[in-house]
Amino acid sequence: MTEFEAVIGMEVHAELLTASKMFCGCPTTFGAAPNTQVCPVCLGLPGSLPVPNRRAVEFVARTALALHCEISPRSIFYRKNYYYPDLPKGYQVSQYGDDPIGRNGYIEIVVGGQTRRIGIRRCHLEEDTGKLFHVSPQTSEVDYNRSGVALMEIVSEPDLRSAEEAREYLVQLRAILTYLGVCDGKMEQGSLRCEPNISVRPKGSAAFGTKTELKNLNSFRAVSRGIEYEIERQVAVIRAGGQVTQETWRWDETRQVTAPMRSKEFEQEYRYFPDPDLVPMVFTPDWVQTQQESLPELPRQKQLRFQEQYGLPAYDAQILTETRALADYFEAAAARHADAKAVSNWVMGELLGRLNAASLDISESKVTPEGLAGLLDLVANGTISGKIAKDVFEEMFVSGKAPEAIVQEKGLTQISDEGALATTLDAIIAANPKEWEALKGGKEQLTKFFVGQVMRATKGRANPQLVNDLLKQRLAS
Amino acid sequence: MRITSEYVGQIGRLSRLALTDAEKERLTTHLNAILAHFERLQELDTTQVPPTAHSIPMENVFRDDTPRPGLTPAEATAAAPESAEDMFVGPRIVET
Numbered sequence A: 001m002t003e004f005e006a007v008i009g010m011e012v013h014a015e016l017l018t019a020s021k022m023f024c025g026c027p028t029t030f031g032a033a034p035n036t037q038v039c040p041v042c043l044g045l046p047g048s049l050p051v052p053n054r055r056a057v058e059f060v061a062r063t064a065l066a067l068h069c070e071i072s073p074r075s076i077f078y079r080k081n082y083y084y085p086d087l088p089k090g091y092q093v094s095q096y097g098d099d100p101i102g103r104n105g106y107i108e109i110v111v112g113g114q115t116r117r118i119g120i121r122r123c124h125l126e127e128d129t130g131k132l133f134h135v136s137p138q139t140s141e142v143d144y145n146r147s148g149v150a151l152m153e154i155v156s157e158p159d160l161r162s163a164e165e166a167r168e169y170l171v172q173l174r175a176i177l178t179y180l181g182v183c184d185g186k187m188e189q190g191s192l193r194c195e196p197n198i199s200v201r202p203k204g205s206a207a208f209g210t211k212t213e214l215k216n217l218n219s220f221r222a223v224s225r226g227i228e229y230e231i232e233r234q235v236a237v238i239r240a241g242g243q244v245t246q247e248t249w250r251w252d253e254t255r256q257v258t259a260p261m262r263s264k265e266f267e268q269e270y271r272y273f274p275d276p277d278l279v280p281m282v283f284t285p286d287w288v289q290t291q292q293e294s295l296p297e298l299p300r301q302k303q304l305r306f307q308e309q310y311g312l313p314a315y316d317a318q319i320l321t322e323t324r325a326l327a328d329y330f331e332a333a334a335a336r337h338a339d340a341k342a343v344s345n346w347v348m349g350e351l352l353g354r355l356n357a358a359s360l361d362i363s364e365s366k367v368t369p370e371g372l373a374g375l376l377d378l379v380a381n382g383t384i385s386g387k388i389a390k391d392v393f394e395e396m397f398v399s400g401k402a403p404e405a406i407v408q409e410k411g412l413t414q415i416s417d418e419g420a421l422a423t424t425l426d427a428i429i430a431a432n433p434k435e436w437e438a439l440k441g442g443k444e445q446l447t448k449f450f451v452g453q454v455m456r457a458t459k460g461r462a463n464p465q466l467v468n469d470l471l472k473q474r475l476a477s
Numbered sequence B: 001m002r003i004t005s006e007y008v009g010q011i012g013r014l015s016r017l018a019l020t021d022a023e024k025e026r027l028t029t030h031l032n033a034i035l036a037h038f039e040r041l042q043e044l045d046t047t048q049v050p051p052t053a054h055s056i057p058m059e060n061v062f063r064d065d066t067p068r069p070g071l072t073p074a075e076a077t078a079a080a081p082e083s084a085e086d087m088f089v090g091p092r093i094v095e096t
């Protein structure tokens, strides 16, 4: 049977974190009451004139540079004409053709240990539309608060080959956007939207199959599932002797399937032309240089540095750098506790596990980096066992107390007193003569039984290494 | 290029205009006359002239990212044919 491979390109829209809209001074606060953030410009009233937001232009240029794009020396705005009630002017100001702010860049992703470069075709600036609500069978309502909010579009080359790669591309792209502080990256709130186009072809073929576009992917999980589903659907169509048709599909989160959107009766024709109300943007090499120099350390650079500086595996470095806040947290803890791998294990395991379960962000963690480092110090110097440390962590997570205080209050200090442990162990041996004889007779799995009994008797506070040593001494004598 | 009555119909649909057959006929004649005029202009050799997007020699006009209040919802919806509870109201739009 023919093997198929997927060819995926990603179109991502990111709402920019500017305080005002793209072409007018209306505020951009999320969740404001309907039509409270509107003015003649973003309502498309006659006679109003747009003036571009300088910061939005800088945000797109900095993103383009972070994506290794070249910056067009001269870039202009176009009108994309279509009639839809969420678009009061009858056109969307966008960019078109070969002079977007940024073009020809790439993102590096690591999937299955392989590093791949995914091409970025363009990175441009446009404006968002209003929001429609279909409240009754007869009417639709429109809120124009979002109309004219600065929107960045990032289009990749069709370089992705699986749902996993597409997801990782999005993870890395979102990390770059949040590191730059140009977008909050919240997919559930719609500030980061992704529309993959997907086709399949026989493995090894250079030609492209017919592609479909996928919409309504509001989470990373939906991106993975939706793309996987669409790839399988297309392969099944072709295997059954059919043909994939070029159309838009919608991911149905409840049913976990893709469903075709009502196909367009005729081809849209956007009649792009340069917006006469908006003058060209000219970017000098000096200006570009200034933007380039203002870039922070980016996720990929940070990953490589974490591997180098802290000796972490690539996997750890990838997870720890997904957000700037998490990376900062790790570094603050690693600066106070020497065993960076232990810090990484605890951050990725206990901390992220508990935060995810409680739907909390790292910035809301009651366990501070200092607190975590202090806890690991207590384990490293033998004050508490690793097992007790998990209980202490749980208490820290809930109450925010310092680990030393919790250990003190609850009397959790590890028992490393040889005499006390020996007394406990001997009592347990005396109470379990059959097991002791069997262990002496070579049934080594019973070692665990005796260590376990001592841990139980001491409520987990016994130093397990010391118990093991004491047991060995008694076996040898 | 000759504009046909069908093409006028398509442009009409894109503009959400319901045109009668008589209107389509009239517009077909008008648009063809306009295009004939542009065909005359196209006889000029413009290969050495860069495309003009803007007639004013200006560039990099920006504003600072400072929010300022706009209209109240009542003012915003005042000119709308129909509104309800600060929302613009129109005929139901089916997602396409």
Ligand SMILES: [Zn+2]
Binding pocket: A021, A024, A025, A026, A037, A038, A039, A040, A041, A042, A043, A148, B070
């Ligand atoms: Zn406005």
